Amino acid sequence: MTQPILELKGVEKSFGSNHVLRGVDIDVAPGRSLVVLGGSGSGKSVMLKNALGLMTPDAGKILFDGKDVTKDQGKTREAMRSRIGMLFQSGALFDSLTVWENVAFRLLNADKVKRSDAKEQAIENLKKVRLGASVAELRPAEISGGMQKRVALARAIITKPDLIFFDEPTTGLDPITADAINDLILEQVKALGAAAVTITHDMASARKVADEIAMLFEGKIIWRGPASEIDRSGNDHVDQFVHGRADGPIQPSL
Amino acid sequence: MSDASTTKSGGFPNPLAWTGRGTLALFAEIGRLSMFSGRTALSALTPPWNLAQLWKQIIAIGFYSLPVVGLSAVFIGAALALNIYTGGNRFGAEQFVPNIVVLGITRELGATITGLMLAGRVTAGIAAEIGAMKVTEQIDALKTLSANPFRYLYAPRFLAAALTLPLLVLIADIIGVMGGWLVSVYALDFDSTTYIRNTMDFLTMEDVAVGLIKAVIFGMVIALMGCYQGSKSSAGATGVGRAATLSMVGAAVLVLAANYILSTFFVQIGI
Structure with a gap:
């Protein structure tokens, strides 16, 4: 199996009592396009900032090309930034x-x-x-x-x-x-x-650029699959999001 | 939210908890500011230096502050001469106007006025610029492009302020003394030649040096407060505005506090 270029393993991040990421597990293989869907405030940007090293996770690991860059702000992180x-x-x-x-x-x-x-x-x-x-x-x-x-x-x-x-x-x-x-x-x-x-909440964009789609909800990846399967996910949260319905398990953040 | 540690049974804040929380927050803020200052100073004093950014900041902080510093100095010098004349008149000591003006300007007012004017013009400007960069993700972008904000943003401003403040103070000293001379000669009927001779005879290099050393410290304070408040600016126009206000107030208070500490130090060592 090809080694993922980026791996997030059990990444957690909280701000005070607000637990934004509750154990995110996700990876992307070289040459593949992964789209992470999620509503406003679902933690997409926080996940991205952790992956980029702009934030440090409270728990979990971030691997870039197999190397642990979770807390490293030195040469390994710099080497990563030169390739992203x-x-x-x-x-x-x-x-x-x-x-x-x-x-x-x-x-x-x-x-x-x-x-x-x-x-x-x-x-x-x-x-x-x-x-x-x-x-x-x-x-x-x-x-x-x-x-x-x-x-x-x-x-x-x-x-x-x-x-x-x-x-x-x-x-x-x-x-x-x-x-x-x-x-x-x-x-x-x-x-x-x-x-x-x-990371996006624009379904048209997701369908166009994704090889794979994952859905982030309440700080966890709740579904992941090929982009072609997004309409047949069998997941109520994903269905509600894909069809943009106000009714369903996801409560709009008003 | 209220809890047992912070409120009494009647719902009034518990003064002990309130004081404790305030003290802890104060120490935490001092710690963060110290860490930030240390990292900025280290980046400013060790290579590589970003000379293009440094030059840009020297122009922004130094050159563009000349009008405000010059105008402030001439009015302060003029007002000082008038007040010394009025006070000295009570003891028949009007002839000391040139001596006290040059002493007051070089040791104290040139540096302090320059520091305070730049706390307004420069510190708030730095905080607003860096705050806006933060809320529009430009600082995050810098990091992802392998540019260290301490080297690229903060160190050039710190160095530029520390280098240009003494020059501005020197100019403020000259213009301030000139303001005193203008009022003395044209409003108080002093003889121009005598006034200038008395000024030059009384002026010592130590007096000028005291003001210039203060200026270096004020420059550091001014740049650090702007960079620090800007870097922790919260989102939105309100956050940036608050950062600019806090930086300006903080810099002004610290300039005055540093002035007192440095004056005490120079008096203690006999300068």
Whole structure:
């Protein structure tokens, strides 16, 4: 069996008396696309932040390519970060930098690539996400939300990562732009041969980009299966979520 | 939520529990601030340095503060000369205006006024900028892109403030003394040449050095409070606004407290 590129084993995380993750077990194999579904406040973002090392779990283990990175903020974690890409929900582009400096941030700061070479690579990656060189010198505030997501995607793929995380990649976009972003994600992930972990509550996005889908509910993975099986999961929680019904075992968080 | 440890039977807060909880929270905050300060100072004093960011911050903190520091200094110097003249007049000691103005400005007011003005302009600005970066996930993005926020964000601001504050204080000293001279010569009928000669004769390098050493410490305090409050800003506009307010108030109080401690120290060692 292929060794998973990312494994979460019994991960728990609480904030005071709020137990957000209650033993999450999940893994993703190289080259596979896993989508984690879950309602608002289900702990999807906390799970992602633990996997990225932005939070430290209270219990459990996180393995990247077989190496334990649960509490490590040193060289092992740095090695992991050099092999991952991340697209944040808000894009998280740096306001003070131009679009190309955002895309080439890692090349300029961590990899110490010459500015002229880094700019060339940034423009090349902007083209991959259907953005022209004309946006390279603009600031993030000067481009639309959809374009910001494309820039963030270009930043996530520029180092040809082995694993890319997507946090609600289509949130706040109109359906057409959202579909275009999904197409780009799919195209770039396949082109890189990378594994992808996407957290979303957008079913259209999940159906489009997922090889496998998992459902996070009350801090645990309650169902996991191939994307093609999502409509025949046999799980009431999943069915309610997939069909977007207010009635069912999941109570809306009003 | 009320519980037995925090409320008496009548529902009033238990003062002992309230005091205890407040004390623990205070020590926890001091501990967090100390850890943050230590990590920032270590990142600022050890390579690699981010020179591009450092230069950007020197311009933002130092250069753009010149107008506010200059204006504050000239008015403080002028008001100081007027008050010393009025007070000295009661004892027939008006002739000491130039001496006391230069002593007051170089040892105390140049550094303190600069520190307080920058606590408002710079600290709040740093806290708001870093707070906004935090709530829009830009600090998380920095980490995932292998950039350490302590080296990329906090250390350049810390170093820039520590390096530029003494220069700003030096300028404030010159402009402040000039403010005193302007009022003395044009409003109080002092002779210009005599005023300048008295000022230069009375001024010592130690007095200037005292103000500059204070400025380095104030610079560190100003940058640290902005970075610290910004880094723990909670979500939303309210969180960022609160971080900016807390940083400004904290920096202003700490600048005044540090000023008193440093003044005591310099008096003790005879400078």
